[in-house]
Amino acid sequence: MSKQILSVKQIDKRFKGVHALKGIDFDLNEGEVHALVGENGAGKSTLMKILTGIYEKDSGEMHYLGKLYHPHGPKQALQMGIGIIHQELNMMDHLTVAQNIFIGRESMHKSGLFLDEKAQNQRAQALFDRLNMNIDPSELLGNLTVGMQQMVEIAKAVSHDLKVLILDEPTAALTNTEIDELFTIMRNLSKQKVAMIYISHRMDEIHRITNRVTVMRDGEYIGTRDTDKVTKEEIIQMMVGRVIYEDPKQKSNVEDGAQVVLKVSNLHAGKMVKDVSFELRRGEILGFSGLIGAGRTETVRALFGADKIESGTIEINGKPALIKTPRDAVEHGIGYLSEDRKRYGLCTGLSVIDNSIMATYESYQKYSFMQQGKMRKVAQQFSEAMKIKTPSLEQLVVNLSGGNQQKVVIAKWLIKNSDILIFDEPTRGIDVGAKSEIYHLMNELAKEGKSIIMISSEMPEVLRMSDRVIVMCEGRITGELDISEANQEKIMAFATMNN
Ligand SMILES: Nc1ncnc2c1ncn2[C@@H]1O[C@H](COP(=O)(O)OP(=O)(O)OP(=O)(O)O)[C@@H](O)[C@H]1O
Numbered sequence: 310m311s312k313q314i315l316s317v318k319q320i321d322k323r324f325k326g327v328h329a330l331k332g333i334d335f336d337l338n339e340g341e342v343h344a345l346v347g348e349n350g351a352g353k354s355t356l357m358k359i360l361t362g363i364y365e366k367d368s369g370e371m372h373y374l375g376k377l378y379h380p381h382g383p384k385q386a387l388q389m390g391i392g393i394i395h396q397e398l399n400m401m402d403h404l405t406v407a408q409n410i411f412i413g414r415e416s417m418h419k420s421g422l423f424l425d426e427k428a429q430n431q432r433a434q435a436l437f438d439r440l441n442m443n444i445d446p447s448e449l450l451g452n453l454t455v456g457m458q459q460m461v462e463i464a465k466a467v468s469h470d471l472k473v474l475i476l477d478e479p480t481a482a483l484t485n486t487e488i489d490e491l492f493t494i495m496r497n498l499s500k501q502k503v504a505m506i507y508i509s510h511r512m513d514e515i516h517r518i519t520n521r522v523t524v525m526r527d528g529e530y531i532g533t534r535d536t537d538k539v540t541k542e543e544i545i546q547m548m549v550g551r552v553i554y555e556d557p558k559q560k561s562n563v564e565d566g567a568q569v570v571l572k573v574s575n576l577h578a579g580k581m582v583k584d585v586s587f588e589l590r591r592g593e594i595l596g597f598s599g600l601i602g603a604g605r606t607e608t609v610r611a612l613f614g615a616d617k618i619e620s621g622t623i624e625i626n627g628k629p630a631l632i633k634t635p636r637d638a639v640e641h642g643i644g645y646l647s648e649d650r651k652r653y654g655l656c657t658g659l660s661v662i663d664n665s666i667m668a669t670y671e672s673y674q675k676y677s678f679m680q681q682g683k684m685r686k687v688a689q690q691f692s693e694a695m696k697i698k699t700p701s702l703e704q705l706v707v708n709l710s711g712g713n714q715q716k717v718v719i720a721k722w723l724i725k726n727s728d729i730l731i732f733d734e735p736t737r738g739i740d741v742g743a744k745s746e747i748y749h750l751m752n753e754l755a756k757e758g759k760s761i762i763m764i765s766s767e768m769p770e771v772l773r774m775s776d777r778v779i780v781m782c783e784g785r786i787t788g789e790l791d792i793s794e795a796n797q798e799k800i801m802a803f804a805t806m807n808n
């Protein structure tokens with residue numbers, strides 16, 4: 310039998326208006342990877358924050374290495390060997406990669422008076438070499454993509470000497486290749502007897518990397534199983550109380566001869582967008598596939614006026630469109646749900662209702678009074694449609710679970726009712742049940758005649774939603790597939806076709 314190193318019993322936690330954890334039991338063995346799954350708002354992150362001393366439990370007991378365990382803060386937990394990679398990136402954009410990794414334990418110059426940047430960068434480089442990551446330690450963190458930032462977080466956590474590593478949705482921002490790298494790192498840690506708690510909404514990963522799986526629902530403990538004795542469908546059933554099928558789309562829903570609403574020709578923007586041309590039709594869901602760094606986000610940012618276009622043309626409904634700022638794009642009927650909700654999508658210090666109507670604020674203004682009732686009604690309607698889990702519409706977004714924050718961003722753009730919607734990783738961090746709801750909403754929008762560009766790193770999502778798939782690699786479009794001929798192998802072949 311493996312040695313148990315951590316156990317929690319009957320943990321209870323309340324926030325104002327929310328009973329987040331209702332008597333949770335959980336235990337962890339040396340060297341195992343233990344999946345923790347459950348719908349958005351089930352209480353996974355809250356439990357992990359209690360384990361790492363960020364939150365105080367209301368009641369219950371924790372044991373670690375055979376002793377009663379009661380951390381007084383994350384620093385103490387870390388010193389005792391329990392570290393966490395958080396769901397939300399929380400590093401400093403204005404510091405370098407190496408500075409972020411070694412914050413609080415900087416390499417000092419011999420005199421002890423000032424920082425030895427060179428030594429610190431070398432330390433970071435050695436760490437990256439060991440982990441097989443290709444990242445420049447002296448780069449400013451803010452210049453990296455979200456996926457790369459996540460890899461830095463992982464490197465940072467691994468650089469500590471840990472007995473327990475908690476990974477709260479580490480792969481939400483990663484694509485297949487990076488996930489493979491992460492899993493290699495995790496297998497090595499497991500050999501060194503590090504125990505890991507692994508939170509993910511990507512159900513396919515559970516069987517690839519975990520030994521056991523614990524399911525939570527609505528703050529309650531549902532059960533624990535050996536991973537090899539349970540199917541994906543059974544896990545989903547435990548999570549959401551019903552079976553959900555994820556079938557790929559068989560054929561395009563776009564009508565023959567549907568009008569071209571957007572035509573992009575020979576677009577060049579920065580290093581990551583090279584000679585990009587494509588068309589989007591009325592009622593079409595156009596999937597953009599590719600690896601991290603393929604230039605998909607950069608392409609839609611240029612299209613949305615968020616980054617400067619160097620050359621190329623954009624036509625909307627057959628007419629040339631000059632888009633220099635996001636405001637121009639919005640005026641042309643384009644909505645953009647960004648991949649990085651924290652940076653561009655949300656004001657987390659504002660309420661659910663304020664965030665929901667943010668993109669449409671002006672339409673609620675009448676003689677300089679805000680039409681509160683109307684605002685509330687619309688926000689209420691979308692919050693219900695998307696099953697946003699919140700005690701009230703006045704709740705600050707910062708207090709919602711990660712997945713529910715993402716739902717608020719989606720609601721914001723759905724309320725805006727744009728003709729062309731760009732969704733960049735729309736279901737990142739969203740549970741399987743809510744995903745189905747969002748897919749349903751997207752299909753409804755397409756049926757109404759809206760056109761959607763969907764960037765997604767999740768292959769099942771691309772194959773399930775798209776009418777047509779465009780594949781990018783290193784800033785160029787390398788392939789285009791009708792959904793009837795698309796499959797994972799063909800997409801991967803285009804995604805790695807360097808030219
Ligand atoms: N600081 C807080 N203040 C108030 N409520 C909170 C706070 N933190 C979490 N909650 C609430 O506690 C519940 C559990 O949230 P938690 O973040 O643990 O969910 P989760 O399982 O991690 O979900 P997700 O998959 O979306 O990340 C939610 O209803 C959430 O809104």
Ligand SMILES: [Mg+2]
Binds near residue numbers: 396
């Ligand atoms: Mg969470």
